[in-house]
Amino acid sequence: MADQVAGAIDIGGTHIRVSLVSDRGEVLTAATLPTLTGAGSAQVCVRRMHGQLVRQCAQRGLGLADLRGVGIVCAGPIDCRRGEIHNPYTLPGWEAYNIVASLRACTGLLVTLEHDVNGALLGEVFLNSWQGKRVLMISFGTGIGVAVYDRDRSFRAGTTYHPEMGHVVVDACLTNACYCRHGGCFESLWSGSALQARAQALGYASFDDLFARWQAGETAAQGEMERLQRYFRAGVWNLMTIFKPDILVLGGGLMQRYYDFCAGLIRRDLDGLEDFVESYQIFPMALEDGSAVVGASRLVFGDAALTA
Amino acid sequence: MADQVAGAIDIGGTHIRVSLVSDRGEVLTAATLPTLTGAGSAQVCVRRMHGQLVRQCAQRGLGLADLRGVGIVCAGPIDCRRGEIHNPYTLPGWEAYNIVASLRACTGLLVTLEHDVNGALLGEVFLNSWQGKRVLMISFGTGIGVAVYDRDRSFRAGTTYHPEMGHVVVDACLTNACYCRHGGCFESLWSGSALQARAQALGYASFDDLFARWQAGETAAQGEMERLQRYFRAGVWNLMTIFKPDILVLGGGLMQRYYDFCAGLIRRDLDGLEDFVESYQIFPMALEDGSAVVGASRLVFGDAALTA
Numbered sequence: 007m008a009d010q011v012a013g014a015i016d017i018g019g020t021h022i023r024v025s026l027v028s029d030r031g032e033v034l035t036a037a038t039l040p041t042l043t044g045a046g047s048a049q050v051c052v053r054r055m056h057g058q059l060v061r062q063c064a065q066r067g068l069g070l071a072d073l074r075g076v077g078i079v080c081a082g083p084i085d086c087r088r089g090e091i092h093n094p095y096t097l098p099g100w101e102a103y104n105i106v107a108s109l110r111a112c113t114g115l116l117v118t119l120e121h122d123v124n125g126a127l128l129g130e131v132f133l134n135s136w137q138g139k140r141v142l143m144i145s146f147g148t149g150i151g152v153a154v155y156d157r158d159r160s161f162r163a164g165t166t167y168h169p170e171m172g173h174v175v176v177d178a179c180l181t182n183a184c185y186c187r188h189g190g191c192f193e194s195l196w197s198g199s200a201l202q203a204r205a206q207a208l209g210y211a212s213f214d215d216l217f218a219r220w221q222a223g224e225t226a227a228q229g230e231m232e233r234l235q236r237y238f239r240a241g242v243w244n245l246m247t248i249f250k251p252d253i254l255v256l257g258g259g260l261m262q263r264y265y266d267f268c269a270g271l272i273r274r275d276l277d278g279l280e281d282f283v284e285s286y287q288i289f290p291m292a293l294e295d296g297s298a299v300v301g302a303s304r305l306v307f308g309d310a311a312l313t314a
Numbered sequence: 315m316a317d318q319v320a321g322a323i324d325i326g327g328t329h330i331r332v333s334l335v336s337d338r339g340e341v342l343t344a345a346t347l348p349t350l351t352g353a354g355s356a357q358v359c360v361r362r363m364h365g366q367l368v369r370q371c372a373q374r375g376l377g378l379a380d381l382r383g384v385g386i387v388c389a390g391p392i393d394c395r396r397g398e399i400h401n402p403y404t405l406p407g408w409e410a411y412n413i414v415a416s417l418r419a420c421t422g423l424l425v426t427l428e429h430d431v432n433g434a435l436l437g438e439v440f441l442n443s444w445q446g447k448r449v450l451m452i453s454f455g456t457g458i459g460v461a462v463y464d465r466d467r468s469f470r471a472g473t474t475y476h477p478e479m480g481h482v483v484v485d486a487c488l489t490n491a492c493y494c495r496h497g498g499c500f501e502s503l504w505s506g507s508a509l510q511a512r513a514q515a516l517g518y519a520s521f522d523d524l525f526a527r528w529q530a531g532e533t534a535a536q537g538e539m540e541r542l543q544r545y546f547r548a549g550v551w552n553l554m555t556i557f558k559p560d561i562l563v564l565g566g567g568l569m570q571r572y573y574d575f576c577a578g579l580i581r582r583d584l585d586g587l588e589d590f591v592e593s594y595q596i597f598p599m600a601l602e603d604g605s606a607v608v609g610a611s612r613l614v615f616g617d618a619a620l621t622a
Contacts (some may be wrong), residue, residue: 037477072579083589091351134579140329140471140472158433163448163556163557163558163559164448164558164591165591165592166592167589169555169556169557169590170555170589170590171556173553173555174482174551174555174556175484175548175551175552176483176484176486177484177485177486178484178485178487178544178547179485179487179489179541179544179549186555186587187586187587188547188548188551190548233487236486236487237486238494239486240483240498243482243484243496243582244482244484244552246483247477247478247479247481247482247494248471248477248556249429249471250471250472250473250477250478250479252400278495279494281391281475282474282475282478282481282494284472284473284474284475292381293366
């Protein structure tokens with residue numbers, strides 16, 4: 007029997023990936039569109055997504071109607087139940103836009119919307135055959151995205167938006183500004199952009215520079231790196247002690263360079279605390295760029311319980 | 315039709331409450347036994363619990379076999395699935411004791427074991443008719459106990475022990491000792507005993523004394539109370555932003571005096587952050603002493619999904 011095929015779309019702040027993905031997780035076709043922002047841009051982008059799906063289907067000798075459906079993952083805040091995007095931060099002009107209804111109207115297909123971080127985790131779960139496990143993913147990029155998969159479903163809290171778990175506070179005495187209004191939150195200290203800004207404010211060329219000087223034993227870098235490690239351990243501990251996953255996945259741009267360092271920090275920090283965290287394994291993301299698209303396709307093939 | 319009746323037992327570090335509770339949540343009978351610790355003490359206590367159940371049944375004109383079952387709630391760590399207590403901290407001598415098997419053997423009844431904090435929350439949910447809601451309970455006593463009820467089940471993480479969510483770190487730069495090995499955890503700063511010890515170390519008679527002097531405007535108390543409020547807001551924020559409950563319940567000895575103050579702090583802190591916490595209400599525990607016993611009875615009447 008031929009594989010079933012889904013449309014899979016990953017909408018980020020700078021570009022939109024459109025792919026066809028088989029039910030075995032194979033990415034069959036791929037294209038990237040620029041993300042437009044401002045009034046009317048969502049409508050333009052949806053027309054282009056539709057065009058891409060038609061073109062990619064033709065490449066594979068398929069018609070649109072041969073697709074099982076379309077899964078979309080998008081940077082939040084989004085309202086998955088209503089199918090609406092409410093993200094003035096990275097998608098201005100798309101506010102209250104019902105992308106599910108729009109794409110359904112032009113394609114005639116079943117369309118499903120999910121947060122990008124949940125989508126990426128669904129992709130990782132599928133690609134690694136982690137169904138039946140509890141998996142915590144922390145993604146260190148522009149922000150800190152956190153998702154939890156618990157055996158057969160994405161962890162959801164509240165009724166609308168994905169919980170912003172990257173904003174757990176690790177130093178209540180800090181008063182640095184974050185849009186969560188809580189100084190000392192994990193994202194404001196350990197997102198890739200926060201580390202970069204902090205290192206530069208201290209006179210280093212970059213976080214890489216600070217890190218290299220610390221490793222080379224430069225005295226001036228010691229205090230700062232000691233403090234940053236405390237924050238990192240606390241942020242991860244706060245999530246690990248609440249969710250006690252079987253598997254911790256570390257992803258995001260920062261982990262392409264610092265995975266080994268960070269995984270080592272966590273292992274040393276949690277060693278001997280089995281009453282609190284039980285047993286766990288740590289892995290880097292398998293497909294840093296592609297997990298979200300594979301995850302988007304899994305929304306269509308229905309291995310995750312989508313309702314809260 | 316006559317009410318159904320369950321045995322309900324709440325095992326704490328100093329005493330054990332034994333009651334009969336109706337399926338309408340009415341506490342029909344009650345007695346308190348001292349908690350014995352050390353070798354052999356668990357066996358002695360189980361014999362006494364059995365005796366109490368027999369006596370209380372007789373008071374109500376019942377035989378043991380008329381009970382629908384027995385629910386036990388106990389201070390963790392406990393292994394609910396195996397029915398074992400592993401709590402060397404407050405129940406030394408009960409380690410690896412299978413209380414479910416022992417009490418089942420002498421009573422012939424179905425026996426169920428649950429963490430006390432989950433039990434208290436189940437009791438609150440039942441007494442307030444909060445079935446179908448998401449409820450977060452934070453109990454400020456000797457430690458900080460946290461439980462989450464999500465529509466029809468107690469939140470569980472890991473495979474064995476209840477997640478020790480009171481140990482989220484709120485100040486990663488502190489190096490005070492806690493058995494979780496993480497300085498600056500919420501419990502080490504805001505449990506009733508931690509506040510007391512901290513106030514006394516600063517020369518106050520008690521936390522009540524520190525609080526009263528702060529309210530009276532004494533300059534020396536301002537910095538310390540400002541810092542403690544930061545910790546409190548961060549600890550509650552860390553849990554609220556992850557679980558986004560419909561209802562937050564504040565319990566434990568500390569809240570008998572400070573509920574209004576603490577609820578006010580939380581409301582001011584979260585005002586305007588609906589993207590993060592959505593809408594919620596705050597309540598004090600309805601039955602500070604009795605919720606755990608009512609919750610224990612609900613284990614028997616089966617309104618909570620018990621498996622993880």
